[in-house]
Amino acid sequence: MSRFRTPALIVIGGAIISLIGYGIRGDFGLFQEPMLGTRGWSRETFALALAVQNLMWGLGQPIAGAIADRYGSGRVLVGGALLYAAGIALGAMAEGPVALHLTLGIMTGLGLSGASMFIVLGAFGRLLPPERRAWASGIATAAGSLGQFLFAPIGQGFIAAWGWQVALVLLAAAALPMIPVAFALRSRSEPVAAEAQQSLGAALREASAHRSYWLLIAGFFVCGFHLAFIQVHMPAYIAGFGLNASVGAWAIGFVGLFNTIGAYAAGVLAGRRSKKNLLAAIYLGRAAVIALFVLTPVSTASVLIFSAAMGLLWLSTVPPTSGLVALMFGPRYMSMLFGVVFLSHQIGAFLGVWLGGWAYDVLGSYTLVWWISVGLGVFSAAVHWPIAERPARLAAQGA
Template sequence: MLRSLGSRDVMVVTLAAAGILMVTMGARQSLGLFVSPLNTSTGLGIATISFALAVGQFMWGAIQPLAGAVADRHGPGKVLVGGLVVLAIGSALTPWMTSGFGLVVSLGLLSAIGSGAGSFSVLIGAAAQRLPLSARGSASGVINAGGSFGQFVFAPVLQKLIQSIGWMGAMWSLAVMTLAALPLVRVLAPKGYEAPKAHDDGGVWSAVRRAMGDRSYLLLHAGFFTCGFHIAFLVTHLPSEVDLCGLPAGVASWSLAIIGLSNIVGSLIAGAAVSRYSSKYILAVMYGSRALLVAVYLLAPKTALTFYLFAAGLGLTWLATVPPTAAIVGKLFGIRYLGTLFGLTLLSHQIGGFLGAWLGGLAFMEFGDFSWMWYADIALAALAAVVNLPIREAPPQRVALAT
């Protein structure tokens, strides 16, 4: 066990986790930019490519509780190194894949598993176990903002690379950028780091059984499912939506970048807010605002300015749902198995993500646009706002565990 961290060390640990998330989320959230050039190059069809990305959405979530459980038991260092290496391998292999099955392997399995192992459940869990209670809320916001900053940086850079050296060269460049994050792992999980031990807690599976029997935890899953549907649909198909509106590809890449930049603000605000306000009300407001924003978008003229304003509004809540969601899990069950239990909520998020990415492709092939997906998105976002309200955020018998 490491000594208690000073304020400077707290910031260093937080920024290291944010830097790793910047790379893994920046890579993952920019894959929609490859859909059109990949389709042109391979002729596989939008539905086939969307299915591979949809499998990736699910696998990114499925690996979260498993990676979190390993990190909770053995420490996060090896998990993070393995994740970054596997992500790089998946990116490097993608240009060689000329079939739907090949894309499922490279993008749906390898890239998704790698980015998932180096994502929220492991990073937030690792940081929470090393940071004092007073720093955890703001730290989760900063870490989350790192993922958003990655989207802001990676989307325009990858779009420029696609235009200048082709999508294959851009994908290989992405593999190299991923490996550049490896030194940050040693900062977050230095040699000698061990996961904290607990006495007579029954182990991880006992914690999972207890959590799955908690109504509030299940309601949190339901809301996060909708969040995944919304984000995966947009990150996968926003470039196609821009194309349908007759606008250049640069509008899509800059819209994704604006979402990332705006979410830096949203994440920092959310991280600060969880220390002052009830997290379930923060989540209800976020989800409700999404339903309203999508409705306004559907009524607005489809210009570049509309997409940029839409992206800025979306970005305020894009992944800013993570700090309050993680905070509720921590309040309910403590931080000992936070990586595992928050990983399970991310699995629910990505089941929604699988449906958002895949059904978006099917809707496009069937109807020639995304109208019905937008309507479904509005309904699910409104429902998510409602289901968060009954959550019992901090049962008295478990508050002590959160410290």
């Protein structure tokens, strides 16, 4: 590693990529109402496009992770950023559902798989010493949330000033600075001797035989369902109660702002406390917060309080989840193995986004999906309790 690329520079570079990539993605829900008003599509059509985006992000993540593990993270981040920007820009020109699903759905989703914070976390696992990984993961995750806070009012301002089509082009341009920053993460350290002997296929077989890995996969499915449903449908949900569109933007922004606190705190706690117990507490907290929100009359105050509470629990799942993957299997194939876990997250996201659109079109309400979210939060808390929090080889030996 070059002497100019210190651990601090690596963390800063990763944080900037997370801020831009996740920040822009947080704006897509703001485009639902203006795009439907112009194109005349159903809410389910728009929801399906973002559901496809989430699914393609998930399908692409293990592949992008495997390429990053083999050839380094820098190249993957550059390619992902270019595809991400192209998908967003071309989405502004989509005149039919197929074009929308291809651009904002498939292209943008695959771009995200290469330009995501999860490639950044894999790079941290290879480039940083073990004692700094959980802390750095918290920094990158918090930066992604800060991006959501910063980009939400920016995106809404772009829409209000120039319309949704110009706004998408401007957001696409905002993705391009990820390219030069990616060079801070371009090299990978040599794997440790014990892991150097293991092939990618052997790593997958070891993970697939490990019960705790499957429990982690099941729990992260719920995280994706929660985040995607709320991020995409929250602005439209509160608009249905007569609140101004700016409240929806501030709601998404508040989630990002308060998650800078929650994600950083989770990164610190994941390095000091039980990661599985921390995850169980986070999911139980989500279930309680969602239930209270559904049972409370909707107002500007209730929306912002809910957004702040959910923000504390939003991406705080990422540092302990990625930390458990690294603990179980080591850093050598972390990007790929965490990508498999993330695929489950994105399948949950696909269902959360699509089910929200379907429920509104068919039932005229999001209530059913809110209560499904509560039940899933309790389920996820339960599946984290029995996870064996130690290396997979030791767990297999009963150590």
